[in-house]
Amino acid sequence: MNRTELITLINRKKSFLCIGLDTDISKMPAHLKDLEDPIFEFNKAIIDSTIYLAVAYKPNLAFYECYGVKGWQSLTRTINYINNTYPGQAFTIADAKRGDIGNTSQQYARAMFDKASSGMEFDAVTVAPYMGEDSVKPFLSYPSKWIIVLALTSNKGAEDFQFFTSQDTRLFEQVLARSKQWGSDENMMYVVGATKAEMLAGIRKIVPDHFLLVPGVGAQGGSLQEVAKHGLTKDCGLLVNSSRNIIYASNGSDFAEKAREEAGRMQKEMEALLK
Amino acid sequence: MNRTELITLINRKKSFLCIGLDTDISKMPAHLKDLEDPIFEFNKAIIDSTIYLAVAYKPNLAFYECYGVKGWQSLTRTINYINNTYPGQAFTIADAKRGDIGNTSQQYARAMFDKASSGMEFDAVTVAPYMGEDSVKPFLSYPSKWIIVLALTSNKGAEDFQFFTSQDTRLFEQVLARSKQWGSDENMMYVVGATKAEMLAGIRKIVPDHFLLVPGVGAQGGSLQEVAKHGLTKDCGLLVNSSRNIIYASNGSDFAEKAREEAGRMQKEMEALLK
Numbered sequence: 001m002n003r004t005e006l007i008t009l010i011n012r013k014k015s016f017l018c019i020g021l022d023t024d025i026s027k028m029p030a031h032l033k034d035l036e037d038p039i040f041e042f043n044k045a046i047i048d049s050t051i052y053l054a055v056a057y058k059p060n061l062a063f064y065e066c067y068g069v070k071g072w073q074s075l076t077r078t079i080n081y082i083n084n085t086y087p088g089q090a091f092t093i094a095d096a097k098r099g100d101i102g103n104t105s106q107q108y109a110r111a112m113f114d115k116a117s118s119g120m121e122f123d124a125v126t127v128a129p130y131m132g133e134d135s136v137k138p139f140l141s142y143p144s145k146w147i148i149v150l151a152l153t154s155n156k157g158a159e160d161f162q163f164f165t166s167q168d169t170r171l172f173e174q175v176l177a178r179s180k181q182w183g184s185d186e187n188m189m190y191v192v193g194a195t196k197a198e199m200l201a202g203i204r205k206i207v208p209d210h211f212l213l214v215p216g217v218g219a220q221g222g223s224l225q226e227v228a229k230h231g232l233t234k235d236c237g238l239l240v241n242s243s244r245n246i247i248y249a250s251n252g253s254d255f256a257e258k259a260r261e262e263a264g265r266m267q268k269e270m271e272a273l274l275k
Numbered sequence: 276m277n278r279t280e281l282i283t284l285i286n287r288k289k290s291f292l293c294i295g296l297d298t299d300i301s302k303m304p305a306h307l308k309d310l311e312d313p314i315f316e317f318n319k320a321i322i323d324s325t326i327y328l329a330v331a332y333k334p335n336l337a338f339y340e341c342y343g344v345k346g347w348q349s350l351t352r353t354i355n356y357i358n359n360t361y362p363g364q365a366f367t368i369a370d371a372k373r374g375d376i377g378n379t380s381q382q383y384a385r386a387m388f389d390k391a392s393s394g395m396e397f398d399a400v401t402v403a404p405y406m407g408e409d410s411v412k413p414f415l416s417y418p419s420k421w422i423i424v425l426a427l428t429s430n431k432g433a434e435d436f437q438f439f440t441s442q443d444t445r446l447f448e449q450v451l452a453r454s455k456q457w458g459s460d461e462n463m464m465y466v467v468g469a470t471k472a473e474m475l476a477g478i479r480k481i482v483p484d485h486f487l488l489v490p491g492v493g494a495q496g497g498s499l500q501e502v503a504k505h506g507l508t509k510d511c512g513l514l515v516n517s518s519r520n521i522i523y524a525s526n527g528s529d530f531a532e533k534a535r536e537e538a539g540r541m542q543k544e545m546e547a548l549l550k
Contacts (some may be wrong), residue, residue: 021466023377049437062375068393071386098339099403100372102431104297107337111346118343120500128374128403130425132432155376157407164449166441174439265477 001091001123002144003186003235006211009055009091010236014271017263018056018093018213019046021078022063022241027248029255039064039074042255044081046247049256051086053263054240056212060094079120091239093213094122097150102134109139124148126191126213129175133182140183147188151176152203153217154193176206185209192231194240196220200230211237218245224266228273236274242266276366276398277419278510279463281486284330284366285511289546291464292538293331293488294321295352295518297338302523314349317357317530318518321522324531326361328538331514333368333488354395365512368488369397371418372425377409379475384414385448399423400487404450408457415458422463426451427478429468429491432508451481460484467506470514475505493520499541501549511549519543 003259010016011191019056024041032038047057061255108125115148123144127136139171140146152162152172162172169177176190185207192203194216203212212231217240218221224240231238246266250258278445285291298314307313308343321330331428334353337344357365373383383400390396399421414422427437427447431449437447460482467478469491482538487506492499492515502539506513521541523535 011314023383030359042371060375060379062373062379062386065386065390066382066389067343068386068395069347071393072347076344097403098337098372100335100370101428101432104335104337107299107335107341111340111343113486114341118346119343120343128372128401128405129436130405131372131428131430132435134430134432153376153406155406155409157376157409160407160453161404161446161450162407162438164441164446166439169438169448171436175436178435251293266326 001088003173005088006055006091009089011266012152013052013055014274015053015055015267016236016238016274017054017266018058018239018247019050019054019083019239019263020086020095020215020230021046021057021247021248022243022248023059024063027251029230029253037051037074037077039067039079040077043078044257045256047086049260050263051161053088053260054090056091056093057082058095060095076119079099079122081120081265082262092122092171093119094125097126099128099131099135101131105135106138109142110190112147113139113142120131124189128152129179137182138185147183147189148191148213149175149179149188152192152196152199153221154195154222158193158196165257173206176203177194180207181208185211189213189239191215193226194224195220197222198231200227202222204231209233209235209237211239213239213241215241218242224273232273240270276363280363281330281366281549282510284364288327288330288542289549290443290542291326291511291513291515291545291549292328292541293333293514293516294325294329294521294538295370295490295516296321296332296334296522298334298514298522302345302526304526304528306487306528312352314342315352315356318514320351322357323537325521325538326410327354328535328542331366331368332357333370333516335370339374351394354397356397367397368423369400372401374402374403374406374410376406376415376541380410381413384417388414388417388420399464401425404454411454412457414464418507420462422458423488424450424454424463424465425441426465427467427471427474429470429495429497433468433471448481451478455482455485460486462513464488466490469502470495472497472501472505475502478488479506481533484510486514488516490516493517497545499544499548516546
């Protein structure tokens, strides 16, 4: 999905909501656990009930890998379900935080973008910047595909290295300033945590037009109003992620309905902010 | 495998060789490609022919993920083959460069260390430090398991951020100094590229006793002599990785034999260095 298509989708749905599919068997309704593929069935129900409210879905790969081969089957079924059932109706993000030397990152890019090889095709993948340019560039050779580079994350550990400062420039600012030269706002986005929303104004000075993927609203304590205030651009420029608040809104048989209600609440708030 | 067992293994095999199982179907002998699981068959042959020469095996997960579910099956079969056929005879490393917020890294830890959950059990996993303490700590709660933190990598992109300098401290030095407080030399190692062997002396001042996993000898241009000169400790303290030079020593039907010859050449060199 290219930038124009993403912006059109946002305007059509009046939403910049991304739903994180961090699907944990221990937190899902009891009646699903006996099915052959509970993770896929859970995801399918969440997707079906929120597809007109969310513009993006973001499975975090850790929640699938922890079940090994079976987990990768659930992941593959999930992404293929979105692509086949709702083509062009959702932006899909593999939250994988990958990154390795060039010829290795090339293999990761195939895993996420090349369906003929891996059986899966996402629109975007999150990448970790520590290993530098050649670790992220191989992902950029796929047309209409995106990398989302970790800049300022929403967790406590973000303070350990991301604020390491050289002559008034913090590491996350250096990551933004340098990495934006490797691609463009047509194929790169950045992760910026909502828990640090007040820093979005400074970040927008470095990357005025790039889309930002913002986790941390809700369970982690970030505020949607604050994020929008400092982060919105004329093209929206934001994908705000919510995981637990939506997908675990209920752990009863009404989980999909409650997820829709919670997603709807956020979409309404976003619609007002987009005006 | 704990530290004492690893050191005993090194002394018994007179080797600190790690073989990187970066198995690429396009580079393997033609006669294997028609088998049901060529990647596993290739790995099995390499392992069988080098088990008395190498102390560690390191599959890089990218080379498996690029084949999706099928690739994860090959990976699972490979690690289980080592653990079942040669128990206690090799240290196994999932070269995955993972890292995410705490509750997510916990799932990655299950993927790599908890066989009951994922069907696989490695001794160690490589992790990326960008997200800080809570992104790596969950891996440290497994007894006799290890994390191997990226410090100074062997690729060109290492220069982009790892040398970012604050008051005479470079980022990779900050990563070493801070992260070593999160665990001990009983459960943490560091990745230091052989292409920067001259920097090992300085690194040894920060982490005098930690094991270092050193990629980049061979195909990437690093020298084993230089690495040993600056990096060896009284307990060895090194795992030197070679991938392409060994596993693709030949692409004919003699590939396993040629891999053994190349591994043997390195083991002999290591035996002399250990004296």
